[in-house]
Amino acid sequence: MPEHFNLPWHRLIETRGPERVGVELLWRDYPEGSGAMAGALRAQQLDAAMLLTEGAVAGAAVGGFKIVSLYTESSLIWGIHVPAASPIRTVDDLRGRRYAISRRGSGSHLMSFVHARERGWPTADLELVVVGTLQGAIDAFAKGTADVFFCE
Secondary structure (H helix, E strand, C coil), X not given: CCCHHHHHHHHHHXXXXXXXXXXXXXXCCCCCCHHHHHHHHHCCCCCCCCCCHHHHHHHHHHCCCCCCCCCCCCCCCCEEECCCCCCCCCXXXXXXXXXXXXXXXXXXXXXXXXXXHHHCCCXXXXXXXXXXXXXXXXXXXXXXXXXXXXXX
């Protein structure tokens, strides 16, 4: 299932819009997120990508690609997700928990640190569990190997 912010692109492709104006557009969804797209850009496997701002800025700082435009000026709303049966009931209950992240440098990784810093928690104590995708986070919840996942 495509991410909500990519729906206009999927609709455009369905209508063959790019072809009608002589543009060859090959689209690939990256369930692994912005970090994977940044890696593909650096490896020259992509000509262009639409990344979340956090991942784009972090990736561009490392090098290998640059940010050329904004797709939207509205910020994303990040959800803090926990298993339904979790004892976590408040944001303060997240301290010391295991954070599922897509990969190092991903939005979920960065937001875990942003959130901890905003709360005044030491970031050195964050336990990070690399899960790859949203499905990976769901699986980690089911296995009991992660407690929380930040997802836009």
